[in-house]
Amino acid sequence: MRQVAIVAGGEAKAGRRAASWRDLVQEAGKALFEDVDNLSPKDVDSIFVGAAQPERFAFLSYVAPLVAEHIGVTPRKVIARTELACVSGQAAIRYAWNCVATGMSDIAVAIGVEKMYQPDMAEAQTTMTCVLDREWDGVNCFSAPPIFAVTAQRHMYEFGTTKEQMALVSVKNHHYSSLNPIAHLQKEVTVEAVLKSPMVAPPLNLFDCCPMTDGSAGVILVPAEEAKKYTDTPMYLIGSGQYAVGNVINNLANLAEWAPLKLAAKEAYRTAKITKDDVDIAEVHDCFTISEIMEYEGLGFCETGKGGKFIEDGKPYIGGKVAVNPSGGIMGCGHPLGATSIYHTFEILKQFRGDVDMGRYVKGAEIGIQHSLSGAANQHSILVCSRELR
Amino acid sequence: MSMVKFEKIKRPEKIGLPFMLDFYPLQDEKYTRTSQFFKNLKEGHLTTTKCKKCGELLWPPRVICSNCHSEKLEWFDLGTEGELYAFTEIRLGAPIGFVEDVPFCIGIVRIGGLLISARIDGAKYEDLKIGDKVNLKIVELPDSRVFYRFSRNKEQKLPIP
Numbered sequence: 001m002r003q004v005a006i007v008a009g010g011e012a013k014a015g016r017r018a019a020s021w022r023d024l025v026q027e028a029g030k031a032l033f034e035d036v037d038n039l040s041p042k043d044v045d046s047i048f049v050g051a052a053q054p055e056r057f058a059f060l061s062y063v064a065p066l067v068a069e070h071i072g073v074t075p076r077k078v079i080a081r082t083e084l085a086c087v088s089g090q091a092a093i094r095y096a097w098n099c100v101a102t103g104m105s106d107i108a109v110a111i112g113v114e115k116m117y118q119p120d121m122a123e124a125q126t127t128m129t130c131v132l133d134r135e136w137d138g139v140n141c142f143s144a145p146p147i148f149a150v151t152a153q154r155h156m157y158e159f160g161t162t163k164e165q166m167a168l169v170s171v172k173n174h175h176y177s178s179l180n181p182i183a184h185l186q187k188e189v190t191v192e193a194v195l196k197s198p199m200v201a202p203p204l205n206l207f208d209c210c211p212m213t214d215g216s217a218g219v220i221l222v223p224a225e226e227a228k229k230y231t232d233t234p235m236y237l238i239g240s241g242q243y244a245v246g247n248v249i250n251n252l253a254n255l256a257e258w259a260p261l262k263l264a265a266k267e268a269y270r271t272a273k274i275t276k277d278d279v280d281i282a283e284v285h286d287c288f289t290i291s292e293i294m295e296y297e298g299l300g301f302c303e304t305g306k307g308g309k310f311i312e313d314g315k316p317y318i319g320g321k322v323a324v325n326p327s328g329g330i331m332g333c334g335h336p337l338g339a340t341s342i343y344h345t346f347e348i349l350k351q352f353r354g355d356v357d358m359g360r361y362v363k364g365a366e367i368g369i370q371h372s373l374s375g376a377a378n379q380h381s382i383l384v385c386s387r388e389l390r
Numbered sequence: 391m392s393m394v395k396f397e398k399i400k401r402p403e404k405i406g407l408p409f410m411l412d413f414y415p416l417q418d419e420k421y422t423r424t425s426q427f428f429k430n431l432k433e434g435h436l437t438t439t440k441c442k443k444c445g446e447l448l449w450p451p452r453v454i455c456s457n458c459h460s461e462k463l464e465w466f467d468l469g470t471e472g473e474l475y476a477f478t479e480i481r482l483g484a485p486i487g488f489v490e491d492v493p494f495c496i497g498i499v500r501i502g503g504l505l506i507s508a509r510i511d512g513a514k515y516e517d518l519k520i521g522d523k524v525n526l527k528i529v530e531l532p533d534s535r536v537f538y539r540f541s542r543n544k545e546q547k548l549p550i551p
C-alpha cells in the first residue's frame with residue numbers, strides 16, 4: 001500500500017447562496033485547481049462525489065458524471081458518488097485514499113456538494129427527516145434537531161451538563177467563524193444570546209443548532225512520494241477510524257455516550273501511531289452544541305460526562321489543551337451535508353500552511369483530526385492528517 | 391425586440407403529497423411482508439418479531455432475524471404501558487404533513503424491553519419528565535392505515551400552575 005497525501009483544496013463560499021447545486025460545485029472545482037501547481041483537471045483519473053441527498057435537494061441522481069463534466073475531469077480509473085448522510089464528504093476522501101493507496105488511481109479528486117436552501121424550507125426539513133429510519137423514527141419526526149435534543153436531555157440527566165456549558169460551544173465556534181471568510185455565519189454570539197434564541201426542540205435553542213447551508217469543497221489526493229511535485233506543503237493521511245452501531249433508535253449503543261466514536265477514535269489513533277495527546281487540531285462534527293461536548297469525551301480529550309466542564313475550563317480553545325474547530329466548525333461555517341467533512345479537511349491543510357487569519361491560527365500544529373458523524377450519531381468517521389510524512 | 395415566439399404553457403397548479411413523501415409506512419400485504427404488525431395494531435396490540443431460534447427481540451419487525459438469519463419469527467406483544475426514557479417538543483422545522491401539528495411532543499419510550507420512538511400525545515413539554523408512565527394509543531389515518539403513539543398516563547396529576 002502506498003502512503004497518500006492531499007496536495008490541494010478548494011471551496012465555495014458557504015452560506016445561503018444565490019447559486020444552484022451545479023454552480024456551487026463549479027466554484028469549488030475552479031478553486032481546487034487554482035490551489036495546485038503542475039496539475040490540470042485532465043490529469044485526474046478518478047473522482048468521488050460526496051452528496052447526501054441530491055435526489056431531494058436538487059432532484060438529481062447520478063451526480064458523479066455531472067460533477068466530472070462540470071469541473072472538466074475525465075475519469076478513467078474510478079468514478080462514484082459516495083453517500084453517508086453528513087459523512088458523505090469524508091466517505092469520498094476515504095474512497096479516493098483507498099484507490100490511490102492501492103494503486104488503482106494515481107490522482108483522485110474528492111469533492112462534496114449540497115444545495116440546501118430551496119423555495120419551501122418545509123420540503124428541506126422533509127428531506128432531512130428521511131435520514132433516520134423514515135418508517136419507524138422519521139415518521140415520529142425524529143430528524144436531526146429532535147434526536148440531538150433527546151441526546152442532550154439524557155446527557156444533562158446523566159451527567160449534569162448545563163445549557164450554559166452547551167452555549168459556550170456556540171460562542172467559541174461563532175468566534176472562530178467570525179474570522180473565517182468562507183464561513184456561513186460571521187457574527188459573534190454571547191451565552192445570553194444563545195439561551196434567548198428561539199427554542200427549536202427543547203433543550204436545544206436555535207443557536208445550539210448549525211444552520212442550513214449551501215456549499216461545495218474538494219481536495220486532490222496523490223501518492224505521498226509524488227506530493228512535492230504539486231506543492232511545497234502537502235498534508236499526509238496517516239490514520240483513520242470508522243465505526244457504526246445500529247441504526248434505528250432502539251438499536252443505538254447509548255444516547256448519552258457515543259460508543260462508536262470511542263471505537264473509531266481508538267482505531268484512528270492506533271493506525272496513525274499517535275495518542276490523543278498528539279492531536280493539535282480537531283475539526284469535529286458540531287452539528288449541535290451537545291455534539292461537540294460529547295466529542296471531547298469520545299475522542300478522549302476528557303472523561304465521559306466531563307465535556308461540559310472541559311469547555312468551561314477553556315480547554316478546547318486555541319492555546320488550550322487542543323484547538324477544537326478553529327474553522328468555526330459546522331456551527332459557524334455551516335453544514336452543506338456532502339461537503340462538510342471536506343471543508344474541515346481543507347481547513348487542517350490551511351492551518352498547516354499558516355494560510356488562515358492569525359486570530360484563529362494554531363501555531364506549530366503537526367497533527368489534525370477530522371471527525372464526522374451521521375444519522376443518530378450511530379456512525380463516526382475520523383481521518384488523521386499530518387504535516388510531515390511519518 | 392426579438393422575433394422569437396413566446397407562449398404561456400399550462401402546469402398543474404399544485405402537486406398533491408406524493409406517496410413516497412408520506413412518512414407513514416405502506417402497510418398492505420401487497421407492499422410489505424410485515425403487514426401483520428399493522429393488523430395486530432388495528433386490534434390494539436403493539437407487537438414485534440422475535441426469533442424462535444436465537445430468541446432475539448427484533449425492532450423494527452423483520453422477515454429474517456438479523457442476529458442468526460433464521461426465518462422462523464413469531465409475533466411478540468410489547469404490552470400497552472411504557473416509561474418515558476427521553477422526550478422533546480417539535481416547535482420549529484417540522485416536515486411536510488406535520489407542520490400543522492406544531493407544537494407537539496415526541497419521545498423515546500421504554501416498553502417490552504425495547505426503546506422505541508413515538509409521538510407523545512396529551513402533554514406539553516413542561517408537563518413531562520423522564521420516567522413518566524405512558525400508555526399505548528393507536529391512531530388511524532384517513533386512508534385507514536394505522537400507527538402507534540403514546541399518551542401520558544391519566545393517573546399522573548398534571549402540575550398545578
Ligand SMILES: [Zn+2]
Nearest residue numbers: 441444455458
Ligand atoms: Zn435469530
